[in-house]
Amino acid sequence: MTALLKQIFNFLKLLNSDTGTNQLASGLSLGMILGFAPFISIQTFAVFAIIFIFRVQIGAAFLAAFFFKFVAFMFDGPAHHLGKAVLETESLKPLFTTMYNMPLVPMTRFNNSIVMGSMIVSILLLPFAFFAFKALILKYRATVVARFKGTKFWKAFTATKLYNWYCTYDNLYG
Numbered sequence: 001m002t003a004l005l006k007q008i009f010n011f012l013k014l015l016n017s018d019t020g021t022n023q024l025a026s027g028l029s030l031g032m033i034l035g036f037a038p039f040i041s042i043q044t045f046a047v048f049a050i051i052f053i054f055r056v057q058i059g060a061a062f063l064a065a066f067f068f069k070f071v072a073f074m075f076d077g078p079a080h081h082l083g084k085a086v087l088e089t090e091s092l093k094p095l096f097t098t099m100y101n102m103p104l105v106p107m108t109r110f111n112n113s114i115v116m117g118s119m120i121v122s123i124l125l126l127p128f129a130f131f132a133f134k135a136l137i138l139k140y141r142a143t144v145v146a147r148f149k150g151t152k153f154w155k156a157f158t159a160t161k162l163y164n165w166y167c168t169y170d171n172l173y174g
Helices: 002-016 021-036 042-053 058-074 076-087 090-100 113-149 152-158 161-173
Strands: none
Touching: 002 058, 002 113, 021 042, 021 058, 021 113, 042 058, 058 076, 076 090, 076 113
């Protein structure tokens, strides 16, 4: 539980910092895919590769994956129906047969209707989630952070020695 709270506090710190909105939004979006994907699968390793190769906020991805894992359970019914419809499409059966006979592709568990439906939904939602998260981050920084930094409490707190000590500690040790 403390690891989760630490991730939440680090994420709030990132939201309030000058970290790029693209890195945070892409981390949240890729975390959505991680949340909808099975835990140990080729899809998960591919998303991890994208996270580690490109400039993506890892903490945001892990936090989003944690929360989207719970959302994915709520959408198992619709994902099952969507995946079943795709898997039972007659014109795609030769493709699925070929894919199943390939060396690593069956490890994606694409033949499971819930996995197929969840991956279709998460990949289709990826661009919309990215732009929605980016807009929400910008709106949060423009309204909440700006309003909070304008309060008398924040101005009084930044004048204390405790805040100066924290800034020095944060600059030295991150």
